[in-house]
Amino acid sequence: MDASYSPWTSVLALGVVLALIVGLGWLLRRLRLPMARSGLPMRTVGALSLGARERLVVVEIGAHWHVLGVTAGAISSVAVLPRPDSDTTDNGSATPNFMAQLTAMLNRAPAKD
Numbered sequence: 001m002d003a004s005y006s007p008w009t010s011v012l013a014l015g016v017v018l019a020l021i022v023g024l025g026w027l028l029r030r031l032r033l034p035m036a037r038s039g040l041p042m043r044t045v046g047a048l049s050l051g052a053r054e055r056l057v058v059v060e061i062g063a064h065w066h067v068l069g070v071t072a073g074a075i076s077s078v079a080v081l082p083r084p085d086s087d088t089t090d091n092g093s094a095t096p097n098f099m100a101q102l103t104a105m106l107n108r109a110p111a112k113d
Contacts, residue, residue: 041061041062042059042060042061043059043060044057044058044059044060045058045059045060045065045098046058046098046102048098048099048102053071053072054069054070054071054072055069055070056068056069056070056078056102057070058098058102060083063082063083064080064081064082064083065080065081065082065083065084065105066079066080066081067079067080067081067102067106079106081105081106081108084101084105
């Protein structure tokens with residue numbers, strides 16, 4: 001071994017690398033940079049929790065709303081509905097009640113055989 005080698009040099013180098021990793025992680029979280037969008041015409045309309053790990057999610061893709069059942073192990077399609085013409089409810093409010101709107105649309109949807 002070299003006479004100038006010290007184990008503290010390795011420990012110090014490891015500490016600097018770990019401090020850089022932690023510092024960059026903190027900086028990225030602090031900046032909250034927006035995630036790159038894929039350009040797909042898709043957005044989440046709403047979600048309804050059904051249990052601890054189950055939820056019903058409505059995703060708008062193009063001119064349709066896809067109602068999806070999401071669990072810890074799978075995602076399944078429940079219904080495909082046409083997108084409503086406007087974002088207002090029957091009483092004219094600008095913020096629709098998601099549960100009432102979803103129930104009304106599911107009742108209007110044709111039954112699948």
